[in-house]
Amino acid sequence: MTTTPTTPADGLTRRRLLGTAGTAAVAGAAALAPVAPASATTPGRTASRDRRVEQLLRRMTRQEKIGQLRLANTVESAEEALTTTGLGGIFSVVGARAINAIQRKAVEGTRLGIPLIVGLDVIHGYTTNFPIPLGQAAAFDADVAADDARVSAAEARRSGIHWTFAPMMDVCHEPRWGRIAEGNGEDPYLTTVLAAVKTKAYQGSSLASATSVAACAKHLAAYGAPEGGRDYNTVDVSIQRLHNLYLPPFKAAVEAGAATVMTSFNTIAGVPAHGNADLVRGVLKDRYRFEGFVVSDYTGVQELIPHGQAADGRDAAREGIRAGVDMEMTSTTYVENAAALLASGAITQRQLDDAVRRILRVKLDLGLFEEPYVDEAGEVTAPTAATRRSARSAAARSLVLLRNEGDVLPIPRTGRIAVIGPLATATYDLNGTWAGLGTGASTTPPTTVLAAIEALATGTVVHEPGCDVSGRGTGGIDAAVAAARAADVAVLVLGEDATMSGEAAARSDIGLPGVQQRLAEAVAEAQPSTVAVLVNGRPLTLTALAAAVPAILEAWAPGLEGGRAIADAVFGATNPGGKLPVSFPRSVGQVPLYYNHENTGRPYDPDNKFTSKYLDVEDGPLYPFGHGLSYTTFEVSDVRLSRATMSRRGGSVSVSAVVRNTGRVAGDEVVQLYVRDPVASIVQPVRRLRGFERVRLEPGVRRRVTFELTPGDVGFYDGDARWRVERGEIEVYVGTSSQAPLAGSFTVR
Numbered sequence: 001m002t003t004t005p006t007t008p009a010d011g012l013t014r015r016r017l018l019g020t021a022g023t024a025a026v027a028g029a030a031a032l033a034p035v036a037p038a039s040a041t042t043p044g045r046t047a048s049r050d051r052r053v054e055q056l057l058r059r060m061t062r063q064e065k066i067g068q069l070r071l072a073n074t075v076e077s078a079e080e081a082l083t084t085t086g087l088g089g090i091f092s093v094v095g096a097r098a099i100n101a102i103q104r105k106a107v108e109g110t111r112l113g114i115p116l117i118v119g120l121d122v123i124h125g126y127t128t129n130f131p132i133p134l135g136q137a138a139a140f141d142a143d144v145a146a147d148d149a150r151v152s153a154a155e156a157r158r159s160g161i162h163w164t165f166a167p168m169m170d171v172c173h174e175p176r177w178g179r180i181a182e183g184n185g186e187d188p189y190l191t192t193v194l195a196a197v198k199t200k201a202y203q204g205s206s207l208a209s210a211t212s213v214a215a216c217a218k219h220l221a222a223y224g225a226p227e228g229g230r231d232y233n234t235v236d237v238s239i240q241r242l243h244n245l246y247l248p249p250f251k252a253a254v255e256a257g258a259a260t261v262m263t264s265f266n267t268i269a270g271v272p273a274h275g276n277a278d279l280v281r282g283v284l285k286d287r288y289r290f291e292g293f294v295v296s297d298y299t300g301v302q303e304l305i306p307h308g309q310a311a312d313g314r315d316a317a318r319e320g321i322r323a324g325v326d327m328e329m330t331s332t333t334y335v336e337n338a339a340a341l342l343a344s345g346a347i348t349q350r351q352l353d354d355a356v357r358r359i360l361r362v363k364l365d366l367g368l369f370e371e372p373y374v375d376e377a378g379e380v381t382a383p384t385a386a387t388r389r390s391a392r393s394a395a396a397r398s399l400v401l402l403r404n405e406g407d408v409l410p411i412p413r414t415g416r417i418a419v420i421g422p423l424a425t426a427t428y429d430l431n432g433t434w435a436g437l438g439t440g441a442s443t444t445p446p447t448t449v450l451a452a453i454e455a456l457a458t459g460t461v462v463h464e465p466g467c468d469v470s471g472r473g474t475g476g477i478d479a480a481v482a483a484a485r486a487a488d489v490a491v492l493v494l495g496e497d498a499t500m501s502g503e504a505a506a507r508s509d510i511g512l513p514g515v516q517q518r519l520a521e522a523v524a525e526a527q528p529s530t531v532a533v534l535v536n537g538r539p540l541t542l543t544a545l546a547a548a549v550p551a552i553l554e555a556w557a558p559g560l561e562g563g564r565a566i567a568d569a570v571f572g573a574t575n576p577g578g579k580l581p582v583s584f585p586r587s588v589g590q591v592p593l594y595y596n597h598e599n600t601g602r603p604y605d606p607d608n609k610f611t612s613k614y615l616d617v618e619d620g621p622l623y624p625f626g627h628g629l630s631y632t633t634f635e636v637s638d639v640r641l642s643r644a645t646m647s648r649r650g651g652s653v654s655v656s657a658v659v660r661n662t663g664r665v666a667g668d669e670v671v672q673l674y675v676r677d678p679v680a681s682i683v684q685p686v687r688r689l690r691g692f693e694r695v696r697l698e699p700g701v702r703r704r705v706t707f708e709l710t711p712g713d714v715g716f717y718d719g720d721a722r723w724r725v726e727r728g729e730i731e732v733y734v735g736t737s738s739q740a741p742l743a744g745s746f747t748v749r
């Protein structure tokens with residue numbers, strides 16, 4: 001059962017992104033929830049840690065303090081920094097030996113011997129690649145996210161990495177944006193649940209453990225809303241949407257103890273996040289009581305210059321430090337300018353000490369002063385059987401069966417199978433963006449879909465690529481058609497290569513790249529039993545593909561064991577049970593298109609021209625949020641609400657429903673609970689996910705699933721960022737996608 005992931009808080013201040021409201025009482029407002037310190041330390045340990053931080057601070061020179069704010073990205077720049085400006089950490093350097101060597105220079109070669117913190121983008125694996133985070137979200141199963149985080153943390157820490165720049169928790173309504181691959185899709189609730197779970201799993205019960213890494217909640221904030229889907233682009237968002245849509249995962253990550261937070265490249269209402277005191281000091285540090293440190297995103301502080309908030313490096317450093325960005329990644333405006341800024345009074349000693357204090361706290365929590373070095377013999381250089389099993393299970397659970405007309409999937413292992421398409425022989429492309437940067441990752445190619453199918457098939461398997469991923473050449477299509485015609489079934493493996501999603505990988509057209517659609521149509525015409533498997537990092541427009549082929553299995557970028565997980569599902573050894581964490585539009589012109597939208601005053605009505613719609617495309621998505629089929633069928637029935645009313649001050653209503661496997665094979669269904677507040681002081685989304693549970697059922701078996709709703713599930717932040725729980729009716733929808741039917745309602749009193 002899934003319950004509300006965060007306690008809404010109402011810390012009122014006068015800052016802008018917090019709202020301008022004064023102290024007016026807000027009905028049903030919860031007190032500001034106390035937030036856990038930066039790691040799971042006991043109070044006694046926290047006090048002794050803080051004493052050590054203060055002792056150190058007293059011994060540090062001004063320059064030694066400023067040096068802690070610098071994060072270098074190469075061994076050369078780190079070595080230079082250690083003898084000149086000072087250095088707080090290093091990132092993107094892998095290999096236990098190299099890490100120990102640079103650490104030795106910090107610990108043994110500097111006056112105070114303060115160890116470096118060593119960071120890396122361990123986004124969905126270090127050596128063992130799991131599915132991309134968007135795929136993990138499709139599992140609708142927090143254990144998948146937790147497994148990735150635990151395996152990643154252990155592999156990374158054993159190899160000398162203390163800190164991962166993950167989890168990424170940018171809620172996103174923009175499929176053109178390549179970085180949608182790195183997050184959990186369009187829903188704040190799902191993202192919040194997974195952000196908290198992942199943060200805890202990376203950090204374990206103690207950051208000092210040999211299998212834990214410090215997490216970094218990124219990117220603060222609203223980076224997933226770039227205009228036009230173009231990376232780094234402007235974001236303009238209302239206060240209510242910022243707090244209801246984009247910030248909840250960050251609040252949850254802080255409450256889960258996230259050691260660090262990374263600011264985002266974008267502006268919000270004209271102010272870049274790296275120079276945004278309202279956001280970083282106001283929301284994160286004051287309102288959420290975040291005690292860890294904030295790191296810039298790469299050269300984000302220096303980028304205040306082209307943004308137009310700073311004239312030069314000195315200005316940029318001033319704005320960044322004032323905003324509360326504690327550590328500067330790659331660029332060096334802090335170390336170059338902080339001393340002069342202090343001398344002139346443009347920044348204060350308190351601001352500098354606060355930043356250093358936060359960084360030292362995390363280093364102490366990580367146990368770096370006790371154990372700065374990593375045991376080189378323990379470095380992880382290859383996946384193990386156990387980590388492969390976890391990755392395979394994660395990939396299997398991420399699969400979403402979008403379409404299966406005539407039950408063409410699963411296919412028999414016998415007979416002649418034509419495996420067609422440019423991604424059938426993909427290796428590293430199966431890992432997707434931000435593939436593991438760990439030592440063994442680049443020498444461990446994932447098993448291809450073709451090889452995995454060959455391993456399971458008992459008949460004949462033939463292969464034709466048909467075309468490239470993105471080239472225009474059609475020369476291979478005839479051979480593919482001939483192979484399909486001669487076979488009993490064709491499996492098309494189509495989609496995007498790993499470079500087509502991720503950072504700086506926006507696409508204006510989110511259809512199948514190149515001539516893949518032509519290939520699919522030609523093959524499907526020759527072979528009616530054609531199934532398409534998709535490998536991709538974002539929602540695609542699949543209207544034409546769905547018209548051409550009877551079955552589509554969405555595999556995302558499924559990671560190291562993805563090929564095998566796909567083959568298992570294609571043959572029915574496993575049964576897909578994932579659901580879409582993001583809407584798939586019919587056409588890119590519909591974007592942004594998301595299930596949790598607000599109604600207009602003229603909601604879509606097919607019989608009325610003067611309602612909100614397009615003339616040239618059918619209404620709504622091709623596949624909605626929460627959609628996903630199975631090789632069996634399920635029925636959700638007998639929805640019961642425990643009460644007809646909920647008190648705004650701490651009441652609850654439990655909602656339960658029976659889910660039954662009505663088909664002939666075992667399978668998973670994700671029961672989903674949505675709410676809607678039909679009349680509110682701020683127009684509310686037509687649906688909001690507030691609970692989900694993935695259940696596995698044998699044929700004919702039923703189970704009752706129960707969700708608990710509290711005021712935290714039905715309230716919202718208003719235009720002044722105040723938490724409100726309003727009186728009135730709340731509609732409840734329970735089912736198997738965001739198009740679940742109305743199941744009942746209760747009244748908030």
Ligand code: BGC
Pocket residue numbers: 121165218297298503
């Ligand atoms: C990305 C971050 C990443 C950082 C360090 C930036 O370009 O936006 O997400 O953590 O690089 O590699």
